[in-house]
Amino acid sequence: LASLVSALVFALATGPASGRSAAAAPAGPMTGSTVVVQPGDTLWAIASRVAPKADPRVTVQKIIDRNGLVGASVRAGQVLVLPS
Numbered sequence: 001l002a003s004l005v006s007a008l009v010f011a012l013a014t015g016p017a018s019g020r021s022a023a024a025a026p027a028g029p030m031t032g033s034t035v036v037v038q039p040g041d042t043l044w045a046i047a048s049r050v051a052p053k054a055d056p057r058v059t060v061q062k063i064i065d066r067n068g069l070v071g072a073s074v075r076a077g078q079v080l081v082l083p084s
Contacts, residue, residue, distance in 0.1 A: 033084070039076040046074075050082055059083070 035046055047059035060072065062083035074080065 033082055035080050035082060037074045037076055037078040037080060041074065041076070043072045043074060046080065 035050065037046070043060045043063055044056050047054075047056040047063060051059045063069070063080055064072065066081050066083050
């Protein structure tokens with residue numbers, strides 16, 4: 001719960017109106033329940049990091065569904081809830 005609150009505060013503080021860019025996050029496998037999209041990230045790259053042994057196509061679709069995304073486009077600073 002604390003990491004979710006931290007991610008939400010970070011997302012609000014680094015939103016488009018703030019004029020600041022997102023801080024870099026580790027590029028390894030993600031262990032929390034959310035991830036902050038970094039510059040150059042794609043859903044495919046995120047899916048490969050969070051579920052390295054799973055089919056990335058399935059993980060991408062789960063991320064899209066879990067976050068109510070319309071397509072596969074994401075932007076730096078966006079907080080995504082990861083599938084469980």
